[in-house]
Amino acid sequence: MRNIILGLVGVGRIGVMHANNISALNGILHPRGLNIHLRLTDVATDHAQKTAADLGAEYLPSVGELIASGVDGLVIATGTATHPDLIRAGVDAGIPVFCEKPVALNVTDSLPVVDYIKQNNGVVQIGHQRRFDDGYLEAKRAYQSGELGWIHSLRAVTCDMTPPPVEFLATSGGLFRDCSVHDFDILRWLTGREIVEVYAKGSNNGDQAIGDVGDVDTALAVVTFDDGTVGTVSASRYNGAGHDVRLEIQGSRRSLMVGLDEHSALTSAEAATDFPAGEPHRTFAERFNQAYRSEMAAFVELILGERENPCPPEDAVAASRVADAAQESLVTGAPVKVDLGSSR
Ligand SMILES: NC(=O)c1ccc[n+]([C@@H]2O[C@H](COP(=O)([O-])OP(=O)(O)OC[C@H]3O[C@@H](n4cnc5c(N)ncnc54)[C@H](O)[C@@H]3O)[C@@H](O)[C@H]2O)c1
Incomplete structure (x- = not known):
């Protein structure tokens, strides 16, 4: 032993x-x-x-x-x-x-x-x-095998139920660096492509103290990959329905979604639909227990x-570069090219 x-x-x-x-x-x-x-x-x-x-x-x-x-x-x-x-x-x-x-x-x-x-x-x-989550692993396999066809859209979502303490948010670097950085990492890892440009918008309709420390409670970034494919990365601190982390990949042949299961924090607007039947996850620890x-x-x-x-740390820094570009775009209101750096 x-x-x-x-x-x-x-x-x-x-x-x-x-x-x-x-x-x-x-x-x-x-x-x-x-x-x-x-x-x-x-x-x-x-x-x-x-x-x-x-x-x-x-x-x-x-x-x-x-x-x-x-x-x-x-x-x-x-x-x-x-x-x-x-x-x-x-x-x-x-x-x-x-x-x-x-x-x-x-x-x-x-x-x-x-x-x-x-x-x-x-x-x-x-x-x-997320690199160890069964759903993201399957999405990577399906994407890279080509069975989805060519990819026209990717939509990543990460929503907390409630915000962390404002003291934490004041030093977190902002919603993109703290939260969406997971989506930026997984998009690079899954596609094997670089995100080259980001255009971001945000809003503050919850606790105004979040705005007072220079952060937003909800944000959306349009990301462009190095092959021209576009995607969106959205996040919120106020998703009362549950901790909601999903990725939708739409291809010319087939589409799939990570995080669409009986615990999804969504209900259908269609009559006589009882999906999902389970309780939504409440925290990241529940959602990614296996991962x-x-x-x-x-x-x-x-x-x-x-x-x-x-x-490796180089990958984490590459995701942080995208988060930095998103934060800059949020502040300037203009699309920002991602600094791809030389340390990779
Ligand atoms: N991967 C994920 O999903 C995920 C989720 C949450 C947090 N995080 C990351 O984990 C880290 C910790 O976040 P958290 O929310 O658990 O923070 P936390 O404040 O709840 O916990 C940090 C702990 O570290 C201790 N500590 C601080 N400095 C120390 C030192 N020098 N020596 C020994 N102990 C020390 C504190 O006393 C505290 O108990 C952050 O970097 C955060 O970004 C990652």
Whole structure:
């Protein structure tokens, strides 16, 4: 039996979910001869100690002690501003790193981190979990096999039920960088194409405090791909019907939609239609439960050298470049060419 020790930094909203998933991995990977151990830390000491006790994990008082304890991989689930330093710490220790998206608060801050990783032969997987979602995987297969015909339209949707706290929004970089960045990543990953131009509009019809911190509660971006195909990426913080994440791909032969199932946060306007019959998802954790678990299993395989990096930092930065262009377009009111950069 081989022991794999994962060190988790940050047990806030998403960190607790990763902690639970890492604990659950043990049951899944045991038949493969692997024992997964979790060690964790957080500056919120009491909360971290309690989380560790609840999960039978080991608590360490600091990131330094966590790394020095001899972990096989570092999982970073702290706020975005801390990502660059923590990624560097993991790379310096010579261990593979999983870091929640994004690499840093903006593209400018991300580029030196990407260079540092390259120069030091670091292995860093970024947390774009949709790449592991069964629906998006099937859409990618169908798109790339050509069975949909030529694609005339792509429409991506990401809607939260309620906004996060305004204090969070004030430092999030805006709706496109915080939320739609997942759609920008998945569109690049799925199509294998670059988004070259973005034209964005937004609105503020909910809590005006969101506008006061310079953000919008709802936005839509028209994106143009490098082959001329067009698509839309829309997002809202006020989707009372449920957490709604979908992607519609329409082709000359066939069309399909990711996220159209019994839990879709939509009802039909047509009479005598009882679809969807299930309860809508309420949060990202519910919607992507399977994807987050598969993502962490993939990180273990990356540590073991059994797979390619499923989400390298260069890809995450490329998605952030599109988000930056969308944010600029929102502010200027004009279409913006995406800076495709040279670090890819
Ligand atoms: N992939 C996704 O779907 C997804 C969803 C939500 C959040 N995120 C990302 O995850 C990250 C965390 O978001 P969140 O909503 O969980 O934030 P959060 O504020 O709820 O949690 C962050 C935790 O990190 C701890 N922390 C902060 N600095 C630390 C440090 N230097 N050392 C140790 N602990 C520290 C805080 O005490 C807190 O418990 C963000 O970068 C966010 O963009 C990704």
